[in-house]
Amino acid sequence: MYHEVAEELIQDILANKYTDKLPTEKELVEQYQVSRNTIRKALDVVFAHGMLRRVRGSGYYIIKKPLQSQTVLNLSIGFDKNSMVSGGPLRSKVVLFDVIEADDELARRGNVHVGEKMYQVVRLRYLKDKLYSLEESYFPRAVVPFLSQESVEHSIFSFLKEAYQITGNTSENYVHMQALTARQAELMERRKDEQIMCLDGINYLASGKVFNFSRTYFAYPDLALYYHTQSLDI
Template structure:
């Protein structure tokens, strides 16, 4: 239940419903008809996604994104790509939707066994009519038994939450520059060998199983990255 509440709070923050700080725990308990423990778990999820700053004795304040860009990629929000973009939502054009078996390359990329059956989804995604990225995404069928043609047109993570109660627990992100090969360059419409920013991501369930891994090639102009970390005093 707290995952759904966290999603609702995140949507409210992204929609500027909460502009300065979250309501008190008591108010949120009444709004969601939930216990204090459930609300605190939900707030913890929102905090880990880089949207809150905790001030002891004062509450949970909204972290403002930099005002000089409307295209901020929040790497802390790894479980829902729709929430990554200011000014969204993204509109998808599905290039490929099929099933494949993991070869050595995909097994290494996704930290899975060779031969694992996967759903493969390759999409071009647009923000306000401009190409935003090329996404190559894979879902092991041992964890995700079914994806529909309609589900891959929209937020796949939202579909997984609603259909299977699948929520990501941890995400590994790796950002690097790559040169585009023939196939990717043709899809994006740029010369072969052009450099672009690439995000490699692996998404895990709480039990450690991989439910998604992907490579996303970003082409949107003036894109900025944001990442949230929590400082821990290891000497305590």
């Protein structure tokens, strides 16, 4: 239950329903009709996603996005959750949907075995009618036995949660510059070999199995990256 409350709070923050501070725990308990413990767990999730600052004795304050950027990619949330993208949801145009076997490069990138069968999904994604990204995603069939055409046209992660109760436990993200191939450049209406910012991501189940890995090439103007950290005593 607390996951649903957390997701709604995140969506409300992204939609600017709360622009400065969240209601008190007591007010949230009344609003969602759940226990205080559920609210506290939900707040922990939202905090871990980098949406809030805790101020002892005062409450939870909204972390405001940089003034110099219109669009912020919050790496603490995960760009694949299209309902979580500020200004979203994203609209998808499916370019390729197929079953392939992992070659050496994909096996290395996705931490899977060479020859492993997986769904390949290539999508152009749009935010406010502007190209946001080119997304190349892979889903090992040993973990994800079926993807529907409808799911790849909308939210794959929502489908996985509803159909298989698959939710990510941990993820690894790597931001780097990458040269576009001729095909990628054609799809994005860019130049071949143009260097563009991209994000490699691997998502794991609690068991340690990979259920998704992807490479996303970003095209949206004025895009900023944000991530959230906590101090650790080491």
